[in-house]
Amino acid sequence: xxxxxxxxxxxxxxxxxxxxxxxxxxxxxxxxxxxxxxxxxxxxxxxxxxxxxxxxxxxxxxxxxxxxxxxxxxxxxxxxxxxxxxxxxxxxxxxxxxxxxxxxxxxxxxxxxxxxxxxxxxxxxxxxxxxxxxxxxxxxxxxxxxxxxxxxxxxxxxxxxxxxxxxxxxxxxxxxxxxxxxxxxxxxxxxxxxxxxxxxxxxxxxxxxxxxxxxxxxxxxxxxxxxxxxxxxxxxxxxxxxxxxxxxxxxxxxxxxxxxxxxxxxxxxxxxxxxxxxxxxxxxxxxxxxxxxxxxxxxxxxxxxxxxxxxxxxxxxxxxxxxxxxxxxxxxxxxxxxxxxxxxxxxxxxxxxxxxxxxxxxxxxxxxxxxxxxxx
Amino acid sequence: xxxxxxxxxxxxxxxxxxxxxxxxxxxxxxxxxxxxxxxxxxxxxxxxxxxxxxxxxxxxxxxxxxxxxxxxxxxxxxxxxxxxxxxxxxxxxxxxxxxxxxxxxxxxxxxxxxxxxxxxxxxxxxxxxxxxxxxxxxxxxxxxxxxxxxxxxxxxxxxxxxxxxxxxxxxxxxxxxxxxxxxxxxxxxxxxxxxxxxxxxxxxxxxxxxxxxxxxxxxxxxxxxxxxxxxxxxxxxxxxxxxxxxxxxxxxxxxxxxxxxxxxxxxxxxxxxxxxxxxxxxxxxxxxxxxxxxxxxxxxxxxxxxxxxxxxxxxxxxxxxxxxxxxxxxxxxxxxxxxxxxxxxxxxxxxxxxxxxxxxxxxxxxxxxxxxxxxxxxxxxxxxxxxxxxxxxxxxxxxxxxxxxxxxxxxxxxxxxxxxxxxxxxxxxxxxxxxxxxxxxxxxxxxxxxxxxxxxxxxxxxxxxxxxxxxxxxxxxxxxxxxxxxxxxxxxxxxxxxx
Numbered sequence: 001x002x003x004x005x006x007x008x009x010x011x012x013x014x015x016x017x018x019x020x021x022x023x024x025x026x027x028x029x030x031x032x033x034x035x036x037x038x039x040x041x042x043x044x045x046x047x048x049x050x051x052x053x054x055x056x057x058x059x060x061x062x063x064x065x066x067x068x069x070x071x072x073x074x075x076x077x078x079x080x081x082x083x084x085x086x087x088x089x090x091x092x093x094x095x096x097x098x099x100x101x102x103x104x105x106x107x108x109x110x111x112x113x114x115x116x117x118x119x120x121x122x123x124x125x126x127x128x129x130x131x132x133x134x135x136x137x138x139x140x141x142x143x144x145x146x147x148x149x150x151x152x153x154x155x156x157x158x159x160x161x162x163x164x165x166x167x168x169x170x171x172x173x174x175x176x177x178x179x180x181x182x183x184x185x186x187x188x189x190x191x192x193x194x195x196x197x198x199x200x201x202x203x204x205x206x207x208x209x210x211x212x213x214x215x216x217x218x219x220x221x222x223x224x225x226x227x228x229x230x231x232x233x234x235x236x237x238x239x240x241x242x243x244x245x246x247x248x249x250x251x252x253x254x255x256x257x258x259x260x261x262x263x264x265x266x267x268x269x270x271x272x273x274x275x276x277x278x279x280x281x282x283x284x285x286x287x288x289x290x291x292x293x294x295x296x297x298x299x300x301x302x303x304x305x306x307x308x309x310x311x312x313x314x315x316x317x318x319x320x321x322x323x324x325x326x327x328x329x330x331x332x333x334x335x336x337x338x339x340x341x342x343x344x345x346x347x348x349x350x351x352x353x354x355x356x357x358x359x360x361x362x363x364x365x366x367x368x369x370x371x372x373x374x375x376x
Numbered sequence: 377x378x379x380x381x382x383x384x385x386x387x388x389x390x391x392x393x394x395x396x397x398x399x400x401x402x403x404x405x406x407x408x409x410x411x412x413x414x415x416x417x418x419x420x421x422x423x424x425x426x427x428x429x430x431x432x433x434x435x436x437x438x439x440x441x442x443x444x445x446x447x448x449x450x451x452x453x454x455x456x457x458x459x460x461x462x463x464x465x466x467x468x469x470x471x472x473x474x475x476x477x478x479x480x481x482x483x484x485x486x487x488x489x490x491x492x493x494x495x496x497x498x499x500x501x502x503x504x505x506x507x508x509x510x511x512x513x514x515x516x517x518x519x520x521x522x523x524x525x526x527x528x529x530x531x532x533x534x535x536x537x538x539x540x541x542x543x544x545x546x547x548x549x550x551x552x553x554x555x556x557x558x559x560x561x562x563x564x565x566x567x568x569x570x571x572x573x574x575x576x577x578x579x580x581x582x583x584x585x586x587x588x589x590x591x592x593x594x595x596x597x598x599x600x601x602x603x604x605x606x607x608x609x610x611x612x613x614x615x616x617x618x619x620x621x622x623x624x625x626x627x628x629x630x631x632x633x634x635x636x637x638x639x640x641x642x643x644x645x646x647x648x649x650x651x652x653x654x655x656x657x658x659x660x661x662x663x664x665x666x667x668x669x670x671x672x673x674x675x676x677x678x679x680x681x682x683x684x685x686x687x688x689x690x691x692x693x694x695x696x697x698x699x700x701x702x703x704x705x706x707x708x709x710x711x712x713x714x715x716x717x718x719x720x721x722x723x724x725x726x727x728x729x730x731x732x733x734x735x736x737x738x739x740x741x742x743x744x745x746x747x748x749x750x751x752x753x754x755x756x757x758x759x760x761x762x763x764x765x766x767x768x769x770x771x772x773x774x775x776x777x778x779x780x781x782x783x784x785x786x787x788x789x790x791x792x793x794x795x796x797x798x799x800x801x802x803x804x805x806x807x808x809x810x811x812x813x814x815x816x817x818x819x820x821x822x823x824x825x826x827x828x829x830x831x832x833x834x835x836x837x838x839x840x841x842x843x844x845x846x847x848x849x850x851x852x853x854x855x856x857x858x859x860x861x862x863x864x865x866x867x868x869x870x871x872x873x874x875x
Contacts, residue, residue, distance in 0.1 A: 056773075056776060056780070090418075090786070090787055091417075091418045091421035091422060091786075094714075096421060097421070097424055097711075097714055100421075100422075100424060100425045101424075101425060101428075104425065117788055118787060118788050119787070119788045119789055120577070120580075120787040120788070120789050120792075121573075121574070121576070121577035121580070121787060121789045121791060121792065122559075122573050122574070122576035122577040123559055123576060123577060125573050125576055125577075126573055126574070126576075126577065126789050126791065129573050153564070156564060158564075158565060158566060159559075159566055159576075160571055206838065208835060208836060208838075212561075213561030213562070213564065214561065214562060214563055214564035215564045235835055235838075237519075237832050237835050237836065238561050238562040239561075240561060240828075241710075243647065243703050243704060243710065244647075244648070246702075246703065247514065247515060247517070247518075247647055247703055248518060248519070248832075248836070250515050250701070251515045251516070251517075251518045253518045253519060253832075253836040254836060266717070266722050267702065269722075270702075270722055270724050270726070272702075272724070339428055339718075342428075342717070342718045342719070342720065343714065343717065343718055344717065371564065372564060
């Protein structure tokens, strides 16, 4: 019927509607509009801009309520509702996968779901800036994953950041991953760390080591070694990922890489690279034949990447203890240990005094190295 | 002997678990891919904990099928509503959308399906048969080559600037400039951040591409009559059931397809280049070869075929350096690398000699998944095509809801939404005044590769950049390609001017 009517509508030229914006049901008798008339006073409900602005407003409000909503009904039992575990990186990175493997075990211990939420961006700081503002009781149900030494970039004066180590409610250390230095397997110029340093001292700035970004654990390790060993000057290439610098190493563009035990051990076992030193206080069980930096040079250079779990800074003590106990139990679960080993996580539970020592030590190294000055 | 045993693993793919994992992967991939902002890489990351509980080959079949289907699924929304589901489909959105508004949505979907599936199959074959020698290409690409490759990619700006070359160039430069925003990892210096945390991580590609294409398109759609469709005629068009291309249709496109598949394979092997660059190179190669009568920029089926053929041809190629060298060629491959490690599989030639019962079923599964996804996707694509029948007044807010959801879900970063809105408005204005959003996107994607390649080149050449460059044959080849690309682009522009 409508098709019949439309044929008789004056506003229709052939089969194509006129473009006046007439509602379809208008027929010749009722449609007396002239061209352009309808465009001027279109009904409000028909305006798509209006429709989607309302939709958008509803969506944004809902979204705001979801993010900043207060936590209602904190009953006697804690925890009594789902916990948000914030990972300050986009899905798929090493930190994200560690958190996703841990969360079901944590959830089993706490008796409530633990939901991983990724808040990516800003080199971790979009998420950390939020976590630094958390306060109990509003944010009691939020945990954050924090990486050392990355979070210490607040020390860099150029970033003008207000956070300090006290902005976070530290709960426990989860993983601890010492730094290593590695060279190409079969590189004839140096067999070990001693040879590498001797070669570098003879040709300052000629050997190139690939590290993560400026201020990363790898970079701080190299910078600390350069300060401690006279005449050691390496050229540094900064990369986005371990793979990027390994490609450069195997493609003969660079001479060495700085990385971590977890990721590089399997490549060394495959015979694809030779790890010449581990930047730790003692040898690591994954690489029993690799000497520490101190063993070879006498200089104690210690660097690592560590992942910590934190909550709001003023979380009441009994609630803190509930979280800490749950984390400890989850990390002791043999099934979890098996899975963590598979993703190369080196579990190292520390809390309380031990944890504070680690934080203070890492901060001291960063303040000594002052990578932001050497980056000029 | 080794080659024969390789075929015996085909049957493993059809075990109940493996086959259901494949079907599941394909369906999830298609849906995730089609929603703007949700990328296959993200879906793979979310499935990692699940993969603990599955046997290694089953979980890897699931993840690789998901990846292939996700890259292909991105083309649906790119074609139908100009909202690329992933950044790998951004180029598809150009010709795909133009075809849709001319009432040829089904034609576009049909060609995209064939180009993608066949591209995926070819890359799976490459993965099966030429992996060990091909993996060596990955190591040939060093900082110098990345720098030159990015320059080669930037020459595509000339091709995609259909209306005004000058405005395209400006768009590209603005894109490169925007890509410098954020904390520079090579100095830890915050560049152009004006002390906003939001800008410290730089401008994400996902919010930018969704803004420039999808959000901007939603704004353009809302300018028309609320109760008309997006078709140029404003009418509803008849949707055919012609979901499978005819042989003659394929033969007409054979040159385009073969060229694009080869480009996809090569670019796919190069780590960090991936699907999002391959499609632009393939697309602009077709534009440079345009014959009189070709409608590039106004709905040319060859352009669409090139993009889809190239981006799916990268999918299998990405796994070549991953399986042989342990170098993942992209974000998704990096996560699949994580999945390999979880199951105690160390990438390398030992993967083939020690665990053939895992790696061969995965590769065959990838091949079969690429065939299967065409059959599964065709009806899905056909139903999605009803979107083109929606009145603009409904379609436009619908697209916006999906943009917001997708961008927020992918990072949970509220600032990404603001970046998306800003790029959306920018993209809308650029379209109106004949600037080129595609050129800006190229600048954004290639700017960082170019900059980082250049700075590292100066370091690894140890003070003698030019001598170093001249001593690298691959660099010289890429330089020659750059000159050819520039020459042909200018010749094309001159011819167009004469006409």
